[in-house]
Amino acid sequence: MLSLRLTSFTHLFSPPSSAVIARRSPAILRRRHHPRPWPLAASFSAQSSAAETQDRVENSKNRVTERVITPRSQDFNAWYLDIIANAELADYGPVRGTMVIRPYGYAIWEAIQEYLNVKFKETGHSNMYFPQFIPYSFIEKEASHVEGFSPELALVTIGGGKELEEKLVVRPTSETIVNHMFTQWIHSYRDLPLMINQWANVTRWEMRTKPFVRTLEFLWQEGHTAHATPEEAEKEAIQMIDIYTRFAYEQAAIPVITGRKSKVETFAGACKTYTIEAMMGDKKALQAGTSHNLGQNFARAFGTQFTDENGLREYVWQTSWAISTRFVGGIIMTHGDDAGLMLPPKIAPIQVVIVPIWKKDDEKEAVLNAASSVKDVLQRSGIKVKLDDSDQRTPGWKFNFWEMKGVPLRIEIGPRDVASGSVVISRRDIPGKQGKVFGISMEPLNLEAYVKDKLDEIQSSLLERAIAFRDSNIVDVSTYDDLKAAISQGKWARGPWSASDEDELTVKEETGATIRCFPFEQPQGVKRCLMTGNPAEEVAIFAKSY
């Protein structure tokens, strides 16, 4: 097996200071983006050069250093980057802001894909693939789309050694090219609904990046549908955000708040944007998935029409929805602790690790045989199991290593266990002796049932813990002063809102918080806007965010 390769990300992604946090742009996923100055070429070059030099130094240094994870309370961002490096989830790519997703990190993404693919197909969607190069003129066709995206584009200007007549945009999202094709495929109401999904890479030219959360290139799925009526499109947009919600709760053990974005925060080109918002371990919000009711905006811009049952030409009503590798970052920041990653069993690439323990050489064979048969039993029952039989490391080192990798359950087998036909099982989510159980019978049926029960318990426990954390960090507020106080404590504020877009921007400027969503789940009773004192129909969630 690969030995541990330590590469710290800390020096590559500067943790933002409080001042920077206050000024940072909103989370990028399908969001409008304001251009900001690019550093001077000289400084960029110097920075790249310095980064590479430092990267080599770090590699050399860490080759003889044990892994270090900065405690969350000391520096949450450094903790995050240390986990990604030490758990070998991802690395820095050669182009600034790009990410290499390593096998362990990619396996988490594959688990997400596997679940969602089933759900998408069950609800009538088919996968397909659109080219990633989009003529620049397409982006210009939809006004708010071009305004929202042009500062984030990567442009291909040379192809096959020649300057291109028209610049090509490397896909930042696909609404424009989708509509170009929809005009060729949709002619009649009989062609509707048209419901497709694409798994692909996407490029957004970002100044500040953070692995998984915001990278120059990331992986995602984007669904696109066309409907004959606005009601059907709305139903679809709600259905998809519900699929994301269930995924978050049931697979990722992340208790999201599902709701509608404010007008200011709505996707460029959409009428309504629905979102799932997750609270990270540092209490900041992560927009973990979005579903957009696009109305007829793109249909009008591209002329995507159909003939209805009465022979009239109408524009289609559309949706689009997406989840990206950012969700992997969300899992890390929701469940990780100072010992490392903590993965929910349902999406863990390795659910159980077996560590055989022997002191004398003549104990080795019996222990390894027992460990191997335990592995076979669990593997045959569908559990993802890893046997760490390496001679290169001590059992204690292995315990720390797999804890750091977030493996839900560890099985220890030593000579005494072999003699008694039992194993010791430790839980990742309950540290030390409290989480360790001795004398579990190795008998196949018993062991399988026990392990599966414990995996289910851990899955539930992680969700319960995350719910408790989230709920204890949301403050109900009735006034702007209360809101400011809550935000300054790093919490989320929930309060009635019916103020203007300008007021919303004032809140952001003064507190760093944005409206995360108007939750679908609304409290009863009369509400008064926390900002203006006017009647308000709904409460909004405010928080600082990634």
Added chain:
Amino acid sequence: MLSLRLTSFTHLFSPPSSAVISRRSTAFLRRRHHPHPRPLSASFSAQSAAAETQDRVENSKNRVTERVITPRSQDFNAWYLDIIANAELADYGPVRGTMVIRPYGYAIWEAIQEYLNVKFKETGHSNMYFPQFIPYSFIEKEASHVEGFSPELALVTIGGGKELEEKLVVRPTSETIVNHMFTQWIHSYRDLPLMINQWANVTRWEMRTKPFVRTLEFLWQEGHTAHATPEEAEKEAIQMIDIYTRFAYEQAAIPVVTGRKSKVETFAGACKTYTIEAMMGDKKALQAGTSHNLGQNFARAFGTQFTDENGLREYVWQTSWAISTRFVGGIIMTHGDDAGLMLPPKLAPIQVVIVPIWKKDGEKEAVLNAASSVKDVLQRSGIKVKLDDSDQRTPGWKFNFWEMKGVPLRIEIGPRDVASGSVVISRRDIPGKQGKVFGISMEPSNLEAYVKDKLDEIQSSLLERAIAFRDSNIVDVNTYDDLKAAISQGKWARGPWSASDEDELKVKEETGATIRCFPFEQPQGVKTCLMTGNPAEEVAIFSKSY
């Protein structure tokens, strides 16, 4: 369901004339590529404008036209393009040379991915993801790599609204960025072997394109491994071409010839290239998958070293291997007939289509109920089944439509069938009455067993037919005149070869054929080179190719 949308590709991809065929570049998958003149920008622009205009005209025209498939004997290329359009496998993208893979075409690619993913992981490989933007300087590091690829590159020169200091190449393959990362992950023999795979999109700027076979952007998997010894690397390269071979025979029903590429045809930067060569319906060869023993070429260029067991610093030995969406084109051209697509059951997105037939309204409910229960039975047994219960089309139209879509089995259920508790089953690979069987009992276990047997039979039958076609079109030759005669008849020539690279290029110039491979399976006995008369150790396969 979507109604049929006819878009002919014929006008978009000009079928090459014989003269063009003899001059065309070699099949490009991991191949060296010679630059050739690009049309003037004015003509390019005119062509784009004309293409778009014509595309609209075609759409309008076909909206009221039944589908037409050009017979293979009349124009094989037009036949191919008509199938892709009519079966709704793919469409032309807005950027010249790009392809939109529609749901039906993409489902075939997904079936390929599903099978290969299992095989790759069984043999110790893990999936991961490398960024697609590669600094131009990386391409320049390996001499033959840059020579082979620079005419095919797409370059990003603008990011976030600013000119980039260094141009970025959109991934044409990943050996360079893989080695950049390998230098950070590999330090000791304990880190080896490192065995990874990536599923991704790739860009090659092509002048002549053909959907699935050669497009500006295509989807593929590329495996990359690093080893401590040349023997281990060679073993890996052979293992992977064997996995591709089995996939071709067992899943795609395509009898490939597996072998080693000539030196001239070896991948830019590789020591040895292994290939699977498939014979298409027009007898041209398609390079369907390749596996490269890269030796230490990239390791030396990038400094990818490890410390061996004796403490010495050594360069790693590497492999890379790939299959792409080109394989989908291979399936179409191997098995399709003049009625349309013919899909091997193991890769078919729809294995069985059920067509309910009723004349009177009073018959409809009983027929639909029976059809629905048959669907449930088959679906529960794991068969991919489609019930076409649309009122918009006649049964006859549906028969032709699903035949054209290549669905292996069709089940017909009419009122008399309902009354007798039976169904009629037609095979796609045996047309008309000969392929139709009446009175198959609807009893679940009987029906399931029958359908599964027939699907297996069709899978075997397609392979047998393809083997017979291939073997009857390979001519054993002993002289250059014999070779020329075989090629001029459109066949493959197999003959002893030990001549020079210059002689090989001469064969290409004079006959249009290239050495496809030196087959692993070699005949016994003394061999004399067909070109020089000198002793030869092995026979080579020559043919024209895609």
